[in-house]
Amino acid sequence: MSQIDLHEWFDEHRITEVECMVPDITGIPRGKIMPAQKFFQGGAPRLPEAIFIQSVTGEYPEDPEDTLTDPAIIDIKLIPDADTVRLVPWAHEPTAQIIHDCQYANGTPVPMAPRQVLQKVLKLYEDKGWKPVLAPELEFYLVGRNTDPDYPLVPPVGRSGRQETGRQSYSIDAVNEFDPLFEEMYDFCDLQNLDLDTLIHEEGAAQVEINFLHGDPLNLADQVFLFKRTVREVALRHNIYATFMSKPMGTEPGSAMHVHQSVVDPVTGRNLFAGDDGKASPLFLSYIAGLQKYIPAAMPIYAPNVNSYRRLTRFSNAPINLQWGYDNRTCGLRVPFG
Structure with a gap:
């Protein structure tokens, strides 16, 4: 999609606001929100290069010289990837979200930006005449609202009015406890063209797994990035939390992301x-x-x-x-x- 097509897309969806995002190394969206008119007229948004050395809780390394970034905390430019434009389904006003690539002032890519790292790897496959194909599987927990970090996380209350206990691997009824949440999750993902496949209940209490369809690694990395954001937003709409933390509860099984990997011939599609x-x-x-x-x-x-x-x-x-x-x-x- 070109910038001209973006204008048409914005007009078609009556966009009034734009979320300009980049994924940091922990998968957290960093960026700026601006009026749609400003997006086309204001030039490239800028962010400090140091966003790529933040921890998941927002801290920075104690010694800037130990990092890959400029100690002057320079700015970088955000360059929109028009093919990533999507609606923000939960926004009150018609809002677009666009994932951006990052460049220095001289136009060279920012090497530690996660999308740039992946694009560099994919170029290695292209040079070999190969095409990698991936399919991620994400596990996460639904938990009751927790406003005090000193309190332990607990399973949320489902349709039955009870918290889940025990082990319910692959249980259909356990998933249906939160059917309204998952229905809205699928609806929001459809609006964003996220290629979800199956949903299952995992071993932990209110732990579920979502599979994605096989596809292009960069596209799927973008989809996973947006999916995690979507799940958290949907959970909040249902007065609970969602967490992708590896081990959010000491007595419950951990969560992970599994990645199915294969390599095919880009012309014939043959499995190499x-x-x-x-x-x-x-x-x-x-x-x-x-x-x-x-x-x-x-x-x-x-x-x-x-x-x-x-x-x-x-x-x-x-x-x-x-x-x-x-x-x-x-x-x-x-x-x-x-």
């Missing part, structure tokens, strides 16, 4: 992880070997907070090893059938 006989290809085995080699170095990304490591325990279906196997949930790298 399988040979003509349907068995694992050399490329697949090399891919597994690469994951086994580099996952330890990537752990600060996979598990960025202290809370993340509370989930990584034995006998919890958590990926605490580098083994791989077919349809084996005890392996850190599980290869499903099909």
